[in-house]
Amino acid sequence: MRQHSDKSYIQGVEEPWGFAGVKRETRSVEGDSRLFYVDPNNSLASDSNSGEDPQYPLLTVTQAVSLCRAYKGDTIFVGPNDGWTYGSGTSSQVAEDVIIPATKPGIAIIGTGAGPLGVYWEPATALGTCITVYAVDCRIANIAFVGSADGGNGIYAEWDGTTTFGENLSVHNCFFNDQIDIGIQFEYSWYCEVINCVFDHCDVQGVFVDTAGSGAAFLNIHGNWFIDCAAALVLEDTDDSVVAGNWIYNSAAQGAGAATDEGLVTTGGVNNLVTGNYFSCLLPVPAAGDIDDLCSGAATDAWVGNYCTNGLVVATPT
């Protein structure tokens, strides 16, 4: 394994072991950071391997997480597969319920698929959660979360200040399909970001903050595409967050049918900035499927410059 003697960027495209599709910025590492490779479809994969040589990758992400060290820039690269629903199926998708424990802050899990959806990953157990984050400052990118036949969830981040510290989580370029129940859930997690993700017909919620829990705050949810989720963004009890530049399509609302709170809900929270989002519904009529039906905002929110099919929204939806 090549030793990296300084804190410069690894020359990603020049490295002989580089997976296709790994973005250059994900290769920025500390001088002594370790890159772990996971590929359950590689015949040489074993959890007895070091995982640092892509020719001999690890079998599971769980083992890779256990080998990562806190705040060393350690990154797990998950190898591609063609477990896509409409792929040839010659390789299997990742099937794991992984926990990033509180003792592993600052690590990243990066899918290396070259396509727009990322590396296909389903829960290992019925109704399981693919990645549960209890550590602070982690990053997840380029993963396509595809539920099993029994459903399941994509990512769950929880902070309780004693045993779980899952906040400051960054989720980029991930995909959540129609067999996923909840795409991403935050529980008392602050300063998390969800950027450039696709939520495709998620069965329950795309992004969820449970009003029965402890809420969330300071979220940045930006540039995501929500396609006909049962509910796109249910952010009840969420404070001081930005929801910006998202595209939310709901076929019921688009057809002027009832779509009550299936778009964006921030009730119960305070001081959210909701701006530059596009909704497939009409301005307030009032009628089924209009912006007041599809969305509900908090009284102290600022909804600025959001668009419906027939124009600019000028008030917080009720």
Place this chain on the structure above:
Amino acid sequence: MNAIESKLVKVTKLDLEAVALLVKAGYDSPKKLKNASDADLMKVIKTGEVTALRKRVKAK
């Protein structure tokens, strides 16, 4: 002030002294505060503080 107290001060807008009493009594998250009755909370903090708390953390 530890992390739990710090977060609860931000969420509840109560002063640190009241929050510290709540945490000491086991109410260390908004979820637990939601599930507590006003009567229970008044055993720990002042009535006015419970009223202020309810503006931020609604009871179930």
